[in-house]
Amino acid sequence: MALNKKQEFSELQNQIATFAKALSHPARVAILEKLADCNKCICGDIVEVMPLSQSTVSQHLKELKNAGLIQGIIEGASSCYCINWENLEKELETLNNIFSQLKTKNDSVICCVVKEQ
Amino acid sequence: MALNKKQEFSELQNQIATFAKALSHPARVAILEKLADCNKCICGDIVEVMPLSQSTVSQHLKELKNAGLIQGIIEGASSCYCINWENLEKELETLNNIFSQLKTKNDSVICCVVKEQ
DNA sequence: TTCTCTTATCGTATATTTACGATATAAGAT
DNA sequence: ATCTTATATCGTAAATATACGATAAGAGAA
Incomplete structure (x- = not known):
């Protein structure tokens, strides 16, 4: 089957x-690095330095855009x-917030003790 | 095709x-939340609160374990x-480090100006 | 207009992920 | 030893992701 169960989780978990x-x-991480680095941000410049x-x-640019992490404008x-x-x-x-909250909770609780091995 | 190109990227990008x-x-995020919350961390308790x-x-526990984000020990x-x-x-x-470094770089550069629309 | 250059999208093949039921395994109870 | 309980793994189906070449679409040059 592989039904999509994602809507069964909370908004925050999905976010x-x-x-x-x-x-x-890694390609999308590399794209973000390149975008931060180059001062022109032209698509062709990105393609040039990528092994793809x-x-x-x-396609990767589109995914980053859909996730709201980058913006694109047409220049000629x-x-x-x-x-x-x-x-x-x-x-x-x-x-960061969610994990620091979880950490706080977790610190006050006796969880399973992992023996050093 | 869909060849695996991941080894063409840097160690850090892959990490x-x-x-x-x-x-x-979202299921794996939910598992981490549950693990932080419950004070027994028994597999069955996790299964109970999950819609899976x-x-x-x-399987999700195994992936979190492989990524090193959780540990598991057998208790009886x-x-x-x-x-x-x-x-x-x-x-x-x-x-956090990589993005704060990128931000610093990016601030000192004239990137494409996105007009407000 | 026609040619070229740039980028997005389509079609498609393959790989990986997600999900489940069935089964294996190992511990503890009877 | 057998039964039950808990969890991991196997087998498998379906969905999604990854990657590429081909093509579309739009801008600018000739």
Whole structure:
């Protein structure tokens, strides 16, 4: 079957999973690094430094855009991409917050003791 | 085709992608929340609160374990799972570090200007 | 207009992920 | 020894992701 059970989880759980999924391929991490690095952010420049075809890079760009982590604008014949820092930092904060909350909870609880081996 | 190109990316890019992939399904986020919350961490307790079958939950637990985010020990007939905070926090820090470094770089650069629309 | 250049999308093949039921395994109870 | 209980693994079906070449679409040059 492999039915989609994602809607059975909370909004927040899905939000974190969606953000993480956007970062779950090294090519997309590499694209974000390149976008932060280059001062023109032209699609072709990204393709040039990636070990992937133009169409595959375009697909990864689309996924990052859908996740809200980057923005793209058309500049004549080419497209210019930028990191959407507002969203990216918001997502990062959500991720950090949830784990620091969990840590606090976990510290006050006697959980299974893992013996050193 | 769909050849695996992951080894063409850097160690760090792959490390981040692997961590993100572990968090890229809401069920695995839910498991981490449950592990932080319950004070017994028995596999069956997790299965009970999840909208998934025992075998599927077991599979997700295995992935979290492979990513180093949780640890499991056998306690008689059942298994007890715990969050591996040391690894989890290390991975989170790596993620935070890379983006704060990128942000610093990006701030000093004239990137494509996105017009407000 | 026609040619070229750039990027997005389509079609498609393959790989991986997700999900479940069935089964194996191992511990504890009877 | 047999039964039960708990969990991991196997087998498998379906969904999704990854990757590429081909093609479409739109801009700018000739």
